[in-house]
Amino acid sequence: MRLLAVTVTIGAALLVMMTAPSYAAGGDAIFKKGCTGCHYTDGPAKEKTIADQLAKKGPELWYAGSKFQKAWLAAWLQNPKLIRPLKYNSLTEKNSGDHPKLSAGDAAAVTDFLMGLTSKEVKAGTIKPSESAQARNIFSKKAPCGGCHEYPVKGNTVGGRSGPSLVGASKRLNPDWIHAYLTNIKAFKPVRDMPDFGSVLNKKDLESLAAYVATFE
Amino acid sequence: MSKFVIVTTMMLGLALSAAGSAQAADSKQVFDFYCAQCHGIDGKGRGINVTKDFATDPRNLTDSSEMAKRSDEDLRGVIKDGGPSISKSALMPPWGSTLTSDEVEGLVKYIRKLCDCKGK
Numbered sequence: 001m002r003l004l005a006v007t008v009t010i011g012a013a014l015l016v017m018m019t020a021p022s023y024a025a026g027g028d029a030i031f032k033k034g035c036t037g038c039h040y041t042d043g044p045a046k047e048k049t050i051a052d053q054l055a056k057k058g059p060e061l062w063y064a065g066s067k068f069q070k071a072w073l074a075a076w077l078q079n080p081k082l083i084r085p086l087k088y089n090s091l092t093e094k095n096s097g098d099h100p101k102l103s104a105g106d107a108a109a110v111t112d113f114l115m116g117l118t119s120k121e122v123k124a125g126t127i128k129p130s131e132s133a134q135a136r137n138i139f140s141k142k143a144p145c146g147g148c149h150e151y152p153v154k155g156n157t158v159g160g161r162s163g164p165s166l167v168g169a170s171k172r173l174n175p176d177w178i179h180a181y182l183t184n185i186k187a188f189k190p191v192r193d194m195p196d197f198g199s200v201l202n203k204k205d206l207e208s209l210a211a212y213v214a215t216f217e
Numbered sequence: 218m219s220k221f222v223i224v225t226t227m228m229l230g231l232a233l234s235a236a237g238s239a240q241a242a243d244s245k246q247v248f249d250f251y252c253a254q255c256h257g258i259d260g261k262g263r264g265i266n267v268t269k270d271f272a273t274d275p276r277n278l279t280d281s282s283e284m285a286k287r288s289d290e291d292l293r294g295v296i297k298d299g300g301p302s303i304s305k306s307a308l309m310p311p312w313g314s315t316l317t318s319d320e321v322e323g324l325v326k327y328i329r330k331l332c333d334c335k336g337k
Contacts, residue, residue: 050250091253091265147308148254148266160266162254193251196314200299 027113030106035061041117045190053191054089063119063188067177070115076172077107083172085150085161119180121187127175127210135212138205143197145213152217163194169216179210244323251312252324260331273306284332291336292325 031041040046043062047053064073080099087093102110139145146159151166159166169178181188183198183206201209248260255264255271260278267275278284287295287303294302296316300309316324329335 050246054250086265091249091258141307143310144272144306144308147271147310158268158270160254160268160271162264162266193254195310195312197310199314200311 027106027109027111030102030110031113034100035110041114043117043119045188047189047191050191053189056089058088060189061114062117063122063177064114065116065118066122066180067174068114069171069174070111072172073114074107074111077102077110078104082165084164091162119177119188121184122174122177122180124176127179127207127214129170129175129214130208130211131215132208132212134205135208138201138209139212142205143201143209145209148194166213166216169213173214175210175214178213179207182206182210244320244327247316247320247324248327251316255308260328271308273300273308275309278328278331279333281332281334284328284336285334286337288336289325289329292328293321296321296324 038056038058039061040056041061041064043060045060045062047056047060078101080097080101082095082097084095087095139151145151145166148160148163149166150157150159150161152158157165157167182201185192185194185196185198198206248256249258252260253264255266255275256262256278257264257267257275262275262277264275276283291303295305295309297311297313299311300306302311312321
């Protein structure tokens with residue numbers, strides 16, 4: 001009887017171990033089921049023409065693990081808030097904010113999956129968030145990012161509306177990714193409506209600009 | 218013989234006009250994708266980014282008298298190198314590393330259609 005109980009217990013444990021997917025694999029499966037209609041995760045970038053870009057319903061996520069901060073991503077997937085004022089790829093329609101909400105468990109699993117998708121373009125530990133007069137000058141005058149992106153000024157949101165908002169960038173974005181994106185934008189988005197500033201700004205400008213954007217509350 | 222020449226000429230004409238309209242369609246797509254966010258899809262300078270925070274008035278590209286003051290070379294330059302290249306706002310960014318030469322040429326022609334004017 002005792003032998004039977006032990007055997008059953010071991011058998012049950014083995015069964016659970018064999019059938020339960022690992023956390024990351026679970027996130028992969030959840031993503032495949034619900035997210036691939038709008039997002040792709042197999043990089044590198046596929047878009048070659050404007051038509052390719054316009055055919056996309058949402059941003060590519062093949063470098064999500066380099067771009068986002070894990071805690072922000074897990075929270076956002078449970079309670080998505082507007083990042084873009086306008087609908088993706090539209091200059092006329094407002095963002096309706098209808099991104100699906102995930103449960104805490106699914107959000108954690110999908111976050112684990114997405115954080116595993118990284119780009120070798122992003123070098124860890126390059127940028128520490130900091131504000132400087134040089135960066136403020138670039139952001140507002142030399143390469144006026146606020147023309148197309150919302151950003152925070154003393155608790156208010158100001159700026160353009162065609163690009164994703166930079167409000168909350170300090171919690172959302174990895175500072176090293178901001179720098180890599182500004183430096184070599186084509187590696188991430190070969191076709192996009194943002195100019196290539198990597199060939200316009202010098203190395204120090206790019207570093208200080210990325211560090212500044214990474215402070216935005 | 219003359220019938221052959223007429224048919225050939227007609228076919229050539231059709232092919233050329235098809236190529237021309239394809240280029241025009243492409244240039245509109247390029248304009249709508251890159252330029253309309255500030256200049257507006259109609260080119261009148263009231264794109265979605267032009268809020269009260271926008272520090273300049275994007276050029277109304279349908280303003281014939283203003284646009285006629287600029288040469289095609291000026292337009293090429295400002296598209297590639299941005300507003301400061303003609304002492305205008307940096308809110309007009311440099312697109313030279315983003316657009317191909319053909320796309321820039323297509324935009325110059327498209328803008329000339331919007332203003333219905335020739336450069337100086």
